[in-house]
Amino acid sequence: MVKITNIFSIFLVLFTVGCGKKPGASKPMAEAPAGAAAGSEAKPADAQAPAVGLGKITGKVVLSGTPPEAAMIKMDADPYCKAHHSGPVASETVVVGAGGALKNVLVYLKKGTQGKTIPPVPKDKPMLDQVGCQYVPHMLAVRVGQAFTIRNSDGTLHNVHATGVANKEFNLGQPVQGMSSDKTFNSPEVVVRFKCDVHPWMGACVAVLEHPWFAVTGDDGTFTIANVPAGTYTVEAWHEALPAQTAEVTVAGAETPANFTFQK
């Protein structure tokens, strides 16, 4: 009786281990061979285009109408945070510059990258920093499988809480000034929202994309997506609080403009 139970248990363990899924392993693997195979072949749609090279998409993102009045962050909730700023600090949910320039908008190729050669994941690690009790940058875009560094530059406890859906949620306490951790997201997701459990106003968005053709708008609302293979794409401009805008763009080896206007 004992012997049979032992053998059964061994089978059960082997079965469970063998059938366990490794997170996110399937998607990037599927992408690479397909890309490599279709690599140098020109797609039928580009047959009429001039000599194929890599182009770029540039443009500006604006918000139409009067910009909404930003809520002020209640930094006096934590004396350390308040001491770090000389005046009131506005919420970063909607940041509008001169002429309606909309900051922190993620612009990326949503559709049309099927069959293109996707460059490998770069080795450099973008940084998500916490300075003056705010996440810097507010919108960060990384590749699937690209490690990025989360650092606490403040002399107070921050609790980095990533609320991913496709990517595993995590909660990281960083009590010491200067301490940092590397994290990697292995599934594409637009976006993983970050919050700080100690300071409720802190927020950041980390977009995880399968390809390198994305950009985040700066203070002037402009963006440049470089090294885009020729083709027709659906480009999406995504903002955390406003409805996303899309546009059909055909890239043919030169600079292609694409501007987006958000409505409130």
Added chain:
Amino acid sequence: MWHELNSWLDLSRLTGIAPAASEQAVAVDDLLNGVHLFMLALFIGWTYFFLQTLWKFRRSKNPKADYVGFTGHGSTYVEIIVIVTEAALLLGLAFPIWAKRVNEFPPLDQSVQIHVVAEQFAWNIHYPGPDGKFGRQDLKLVSPDNPLGIDRTDPNAKDDIVTMNQLHLPVNRDITILITSKDVIHSFALRQMRTCQDAIPGMRVPVWFKPTITTEEMRKKLGNDKFDYEIMCAQLCGLGHYRMRGFVTVETQEKYDAWIAEQAKLAQEASTGAGQSQGGEYE
């Protein structure tokens, strides 16, 4: 009478407990002091008994163990005295203090009502504003800019004040605080007011007290310019529990009214300017 007796030897002060700052704290301190005095009496008694035993039954005088020990009814009398004292403290002090605290809430229209919502790891303080009515809240509107999901299109919510970790109270007024939590169990503790109540998600638990010493007065009393009353989190709630504190300012009615008016004005400007937020975390 009990209070006069207690003030004569205030052991609570000697043990380093923060000075009482609310009307209800006085009775609690009386009980604490009574217990301390009782413990002191017992300590002296038991120590004397212990030393006497060591001396009386020392080996040189008692080579053979004594199976009888002390004789006489002295111990019975002492036990009776102890039981009676304990009963007096429990039934005479503790029960009435507790009963008064939970049964005799001041009428709602006469007390200052404040909602406190605890979350990991901050205290959200929600005032009804000059109109005295709390505005509607909606879970779908919760966002980093709007932690309590207040629906600013509701007319009652236009002047609602929401602060983070900043609690202002008028002195010598009854304060009723309704405490709840957004996530896990926290505990709202105002040590100087001798008030403590668990913040339980899903329940709004009322607690009341009447502060009697303003922050200014307490600073002078303690000789400490930087003193602030604190809300402490008194129930382990996660890795930020140790630093989950709020700041309480007890001030005169005039200063409190001025602060409320200023905050309400800011809140009204914000609700007309920013309008409804586009959506929250829980869409």
